[in-house]
Amino acid sequence: MGKWDWQVFLEDPGGKIPTYWQWLVSAWGWTVSVSLCSLVVALLLGSLVGVIRTLPDSPWLVRFGNAWVELFRNVPLLVQIFLWYHVVPKMFPVMAGLPPFILVVFALGFFTSARIAEQLRSGIQALPKGQRYAGMAVGFTTPQYYRYVILPMAYRIIIPPLTSESMNIFKNSSVAFAVSIPEMIQFAMQAGEETSRVTEMYMAVTVLYVISAMVINRIMAWVEKRVRVPGFVVAGTGGGGH
């Protein structure tokens, strides 16, 4: 104890993967794949539900959107993961053939979609009502004024919370170990036990989580800068907020 032993990463775990560091890289790959796939699901579903919740004259769609958000936001993530992994395949035998990876991506994606939907709704509602009316006044249909007037501004407003959400998805992906996805937490637990070097394993994993989250953070900051509209009213509040 007390003395670091980083050479442990060069040791041979005795299987298909020749060293522990290569195994760690493979585990990182799983973490990144789960996170990015979930992020795609979350952005698509979250945008859809977020828009639905702000539609005028569609009370049932709005209620559906609200129910979606409350359902996926109020159930703990780990419980949702277990529901997708253990319960959904029993209820819908069609889903039983799906690889666990897909189920976890759905679980994490749906969970995050509720949060993104809530953010997009607040972004849309933060816009002055006049924008919507202006869109209607020039003869746009509802999809058209969402596409050309409201959403371009709303997305710019919510980039800072979206950044947090994208970083969260990386950190939340660690619960996937509970359903046997060979990601970084599972690596740390397993390799730590095999080598008795738990601290080194967790430190390496921590560094990789920080790097992953920072990369996402930088990408989002770049996006934010690229799409900034000079003189846009929310630039002062939403522009450099994080």
Added chain:
Amino acid sequence: MKKQIVALAVMALAMGSAVAQSNDTLAKIKASGAISLGVRDSSALSFTLGNGKYAGFHTEMGERIIDDLSKTAGKKLSVNYVPVTSQNRIPLVQNGTVDLECGSTTNNATRQKDVDFAYTTYVEVVRIAVKADSGIKDLKDLNGKTVATTTGTTSVQTLRKNERAQGIDFKEVMGKDHADSFLLLESGRADAFVMDGQILAGNIAKSKAPADFKIVGDALSVEPIACMLRKDDPAFLKAVDDSIKRQIADGSLAKLYDKWFMQPIPPTNTKVGLPLSEATKAAWANPNNKPMEDYVKK
């Protein structure tokens, strides 16, 4: 600034003396009149009955070792039961929280760098559990199959070494605990579950349809399980080893084995039904603390 340096120096001194004390466990337990026994929550060898009560083959053996230590110390030692996990057991023994750990720790060369082990008192064999109708008979049949095992156990490593040595290829999934790994097998997500024989037997016995499962193949590895104590404390190690030798010699260890593996045991009053293996008999006949690696060479 000066105060901080003094505080640091005092702390360093205190820590230094703590280390010095902990390396003479016999003196420490004699002085305090108490000993901490490391136990497990849910291992076949050591488990909880609830309400802070612990039982099991190794737990009771540990209690008997402490009885013998009490005789040497000349007074009755009180026992503090400290539940440990696979992750924290070694640090807790090293830092003095636990004096003697009698759970289900495999004695291997990596761990011998950090702690000492008493004589091996139970030898575990790693086997394969499959569904009875799967047609899998031994390791070779696992080629192309999905194999479950539990995160944080040495069985995973065993499995990988066998995979390489035999030139077979299978997909490995790791359950977060034994119940989870068994569920992988039960739900068909995995074709086999590789784990310690007594854990497989226990999980099958507790399942909804025990007849649907069977344990097949030869032992994939042999693991000596032993009590663990602090490194470099030869007097304490000898006292513990002497007690184990005494228990083997007068037959009380064999009776204890029968009590915990062949008779109905609490909390559910079911039998584990695992007769004393040849490997364990051999370990008792020649008390030793050889690590797992020495068993492989045989």
